[in-house]
Amino acid sequence: MKNLLLFFALISVTISCKFYDAAPEPVETPHKDSTIVDVDKDKNGCLASAGYIWSKLNNECVKAFTGIQLNPADNASTEDETLCAYVLFNENADKAEIFLPDDISFIVTKSGSSKTWIYNDYQLVAHNGYELKKAGVLVFSGDGEIGKKVSGSDNPEGQE
Template sequence: MKNLLIVIAITSIFISCKLNDATDEEVKAPVKDSTIFGADKDDDGCLASAGYTWSKLNKECVKAFTGIQLNPASDAATEDETLCAYVLFNEEGDQAEIFLPDDKSFIVTKGTSDKLWVFKDYQLIAQNGYQLKKAGQVVFSGDGEIGSKVSGSDNPDAQ
């Protein structure tokens, strides 16, 4: 009986010593995730995670992708909305803000005709929808409908 108690005591000592051999990294408490959802506001106070960006034209946070979508001329059939430019007009229609895929935007102002808005070497032309030209070359074009374009349909009978 005494021998059994000695074996149990020695086994307990070895087991408890093994548990104390944990490395410093194993002993450290897990770090709480301090991420606060919705706390990713930009310098203008727009909530980027919700798709908002600052509009220089409207002086407020807007969802640029709710404007007129212009697809890149090099890949007009793209469904990748991150490669597209978007156009938002002011209420009068004499100015529009162009949001480029690289998160830059600029304002074009109505030119000499009702179908032309210009800024430096950019031209927005209302022609079979809209075309955005830079230095005379078409860089983006679209059908002029507002909002994102989705090809196909959930309804297989839709034609």
């Protein structure tokens, strides 16, 4: 009887060890692509995380902040680019697209030989740079230089 018990114990241990040592059967799972596609693109295919937005004037994705920066009239010294408007001109400079901080853009058209571009009650005026007025009230202005404005210097004073 002792031998019989030993025999069953030995078989139980052998079977249970093989059960746990056996590699699990591979399970077929559908392959999922780990790349994210079109999650960050707008309806025109512009990559928002890289700063691109759709230009109605140029019919392509552009970085508006590479245009002429206009600061808010009530906060002209701001360094917060999200509060600024930007202007991009076409090649002839007879039209310009204005990008406002609230993701609205519109195209202004030059009025004759004057230095004024107009759209509805908006006027872009070339005056010591550019001024954007709405119904005659100044809302944005800038020096007319293209690109981001930097108020300080990367170099300590006196070094070049």
